[in-house]
Amino acid sequence: MKKYIHILFITVMSIVSCDDYLDIEPVGKVIPKSVEDYRSFLTTAYATVKETHHILTTYRTDELKLSKNSFGIEQYEDIYLWNDTSASPLTLSFSYANFYKIIFHANHVIANQKNIIGDDLAVNQLVGEAYALRALQYFQLVNLYAKPYNKLTADTDKGVPIVTEYNIEQTYDIQSLQEVYNLIVKDIEKAENLINIDKQQIGLNYRFSMIALKSLKSKVYLYLKEWQEVIEISKQALAIQANLQDLNTVNTQMPSEFNSIESILALDIVSSFDISTHASMSDEFLNKYDRINDLRFNLYFTKDGSVYKANKNADIKYKSTFRVAELFLNLTESYIQTDQIDLAKLELISFVKKRYTPVKMALYITQINSLNKENLYKELLEERAREFAIEGQRWNDLKRTEQPEITRVYEGKTYTLQKNDSRYVISFPNDAKINNPNF
Numbered sequence: 001m002k003k004y005i006h007i008l009f010i011t012v013m014s015i016v017s018c019d020d021y022l023d024i025e026p027v028g029k030v031i032p033k034s035v036e037d038y039r040s041f042l043t044t045a046y047a048t049v050k051e052t053h054h055i056l057t058t059y060r061t062d063e064l065k066l067s068k069n070s071f072g073i074e075q076y077e078d079i080y081l082w083n084d085t086s087a088s089p090l091t092l093s094f095s096y097a098n099f100y101k102i103i104f105h106a107n108h109v110i111a112n113q114k115n116i117i118g119d120d121l122a123v124n125q126l127v128g129e130a131y132a133l134r135a136l137q138y139f140q141l142v143n144l145y146a147k148p149y150n151k152l153t154a155d156t157d158k159g160v161p162i163v164t165e166y167n168i169e170q171t172y173d174i175q176s177l178q179e180v181y182n183l184i185v186k187d188i189e190k191a192e193n194l195i196n197i198d199k200q201q202i203g204l205n206y207r208f209s210m211i212a213l214k215s216l217k218s219k220v221y222l223y224l225k226e227w228q229e230v231i232e233i234s235k236q237a238l239a240i241q242a243n244l245q246d247l248n249t250v251n252t253q254m255p256s257e258f259n260s261i262e263s264i265l266a267l268d269i270v271s272s273f274d275i276s277t278h279a280s281m282s283d284e285f286l287n288k289y290d291r292i293n294d295l296r297f298n299l300y301f302t303k304d305g306s307v308y309k310a311n312k313n314a315d316i317k318y319k320s321t322f323r324v325a326e327l328f329l330n331l332t333e334s335y336i337q338t339d340q341i342d343l344a345k346l347e348l349i350s351f352v353k354k355r356y357t358p359v360k361m362a363l364y365i366t367q368i369n370s371l372n373k374e375n376l377y378k379e380l381l382e383e384r385a386r387e388f389a390i391e392g393q394r395w396n397d398l399k400r401t402e403q404p405e406i407t408r409v410y411e412g413k414t415y416t417l418q419k420n421d422s423r424y425v426i427s428f429p430n431d432a433k434i435n436n437p438n439f
Contacts, residue, residue, distance in 0.1 A: 035118030038109055038126055045105030045133060046206050046267065053095045053140060054392020055272045057426075060417075061394040062406050064279045065307070071278040080408075081415050082423045093429040094144060099137045103163055106134040111165060121196050128194030132208040135187035136216055136321075138162070139223075142180050144426045148400045149223055154178035181224065188217050198240050202259045205266045206319070211240040212265040215322035218330050223400055230334040234327045237264075244324055244354045247295035254299060256312065256320040256391055265321040269314075270391045276313035280304070281389075282408075288386055293360030300389055312390045320391055325351065329384055336377050344376060345369060352383065399424045 032038050058064060059079045066073060066080050078087035109116075109130035116123045141160045150157070159180035161172040191213050200209045214237035221229040243261045245253070253259075258266035281301055286308055289297045301308040312318050328351040335344035345368050353361050371379060384397055398404060403424050406417040417423060427433075 032112070033115070033117050035116050035122045035126055038112070038116050042105060042109050042126060042130060042133070045102045045130075048098050048102050048105075049269065052092055053144070054268055054270045055275065056092060056094055057144075057395035058271070058275060058390060058392055059279075061398060062282060062408075063285045063389060063394055064275065065282040065408075066279055066410065068411050072274050076274070081410060082417050082421075084423055084427050093431070094426055096141075096145075096429045096432050099141050100163060103134055103137050104166065106130040106137075107163065107165060110134070124194040125196050128191040128196075128213075129208040131187040131191035132195065132213050132216065134164075135184045135191070135220075138180055138184050138187075139216070139220055142177060143223070143396050143399070145428055146177050146180070147425055148403075149177060149181060149225070151225070154181065181220075184220055188213065188220065192217075199264075202263070205258060205263055208265065211237050212322055214240070215264050215327060218327060219322070222330050222333065225337070227334040227337040230330055231338070234331040234334070237327050238324075238331075241324060242327075244328070244351065246354045247299065248354070248357065251295060251299060254312065254318070255323060255325060257317045258319045259317065260323065262324040263320065264323050266319040267321040268319060268392070270320055271310065271312040271314065271318055273314040275390060276310045280307035280309055285385070285389070288382055290356070290360060293357040294355065294386065295357065296355055296386060296389075310390045325387055329380065329387065332380055333377075336373060336380060339373065341373055341376065344380075345371075348376075348380060348383065355387070 032041055056076075056079055059066075059076050060082060064080070066076065070076075074088060074090040075092045078084070078091045107130075109127060113123070113127045116126070138160070146159050147153075147157050154177045157177040159175050159177040162175045162180060162183055163172055164183070191208070192210075195208060195210050195213055198210045200207050200212070205212075214233055218230055218233045218237060221227075221233060241264065245255045245260055245262050255262045256270065257263065286301070291297050300311055302311055303309075328347060332344050332347040332351070335341070335347060349361075349365055349368055352364060356364060368376070368379065381397065381401060385394060388394065388397075398406075403420045405419040405421075408415055
């Protein structure tokens with residue numbers, strides 16, 4: 001792994017040198033000094049694309065349906081069939097190296113906090129963003145390549161390598177899941193003391209703000225099952241931004257678009273041309289919707305012959321890491337888990353009235369109010385599935401909750417991902433394994 005990290009470092013530094021940010025000043029180049037210099041450097045990290053992160057996990061969920069005739073099937077077939085042990089060489093790899101490229105950029109900004117020249121507020125905001133961006137990368141890494149967090153086993157469950165500073169002599173071994181989450185939480189806490197922009201303006205909302213940081217914190221504690229923390233943090237975030245898009249009045253824009261009133265952090269690419277054009281939605285997933293009264297259905301999907309295709313595509317406007325809807329649903333889930341059932345029902349109803357027709361709501365309110373805790377939780381998970389279709393959230397929601405059995409028929413043969421299957425944890429890509437025998 002030491003060799004692999006060293007290679008990554010050289011790659012990152014060579015990229016940065018093209019922009020004159022890390023060259024040596026005595027030979028006529030520019031060492032970053034000002035907050036503007038370091039802002040440009042961190043922008044490189046924000047711009048580093050992890051295009052396979054959310055997209056490839058979508059192929060593993062119950063959302064899509066593929067056939068042998070699907071264009072580009074050779075890149076996705078083994079992912080779609082959960083064939084991780086003997087996948088074709090043509091199969092696309094999950095993101096790994098680019099996570100660490102982003103982390104290296106964040107580390108450099110953090111390490112040089114005292115050397116950055118400029119307005120104190122601007123410097124603090126920049127360094128706070130670096131801590132937040134690093135926390136996000138580690139959170140996404142462990143939710144790809146590690147088991148779901150379990151407090152009883154997290155000290156022994158494998159996480160991912162932790163890199164907070166570059167040292168050619170250091171061995172970058174895989175750390176425990178608990179150690180990775182400890183770092184994530186510490187980075188968020190440090191970012192909270194530095195970030196001073198409550199909400200980024202549209203166009204700059206790829207950058208972290210206080211509400212983006214609190215959205216990350218809400219999600220981290222959701223995965224840690226620290227329910228009361230989620231409640232408090234989500235409320236803090238919603239105090240900054242709580243607008244939901246009412247699809248009864250605005251039904252031409254998806255809530256997941258970067259310029260939606262719901263957008264909080266528009267950083268991650270969530271879909272692709274291949275998903276929207278060459279894959280179709282599975283019947284099982286579409287059956288989760290009331291096709292007449294769920295206003296998301298015709299917004300999210302388009303009928304193409306006998307099948308439905310996803311409308312979320314590779315357009316740059318579909319960038320979404322956090323949005324307001326998630327805060328409402330995190331809050332609802334945490335109320336359920338803490339037995340505050342009446343509050344959970346109120347929260348869920350206040351959310352879905354922006355997604356359903358008034359006719360549906362009259363019946364839905366009665367339905368929700370009749371549910372016990374167990375069935376309310378099931379409905380909450382179904383609502384998450386409907387809301388975040390083709391946004392790369394489904395796989396992690398399945399993984400962190402019930403890890404259900406998924407069965408699909410492909411070319412006349414039945415394939416099954418068993419309940420609690422070990423394949424809910426993605427294997428490290430081959431380039432990482434080659435350079436680290438411990439993987």
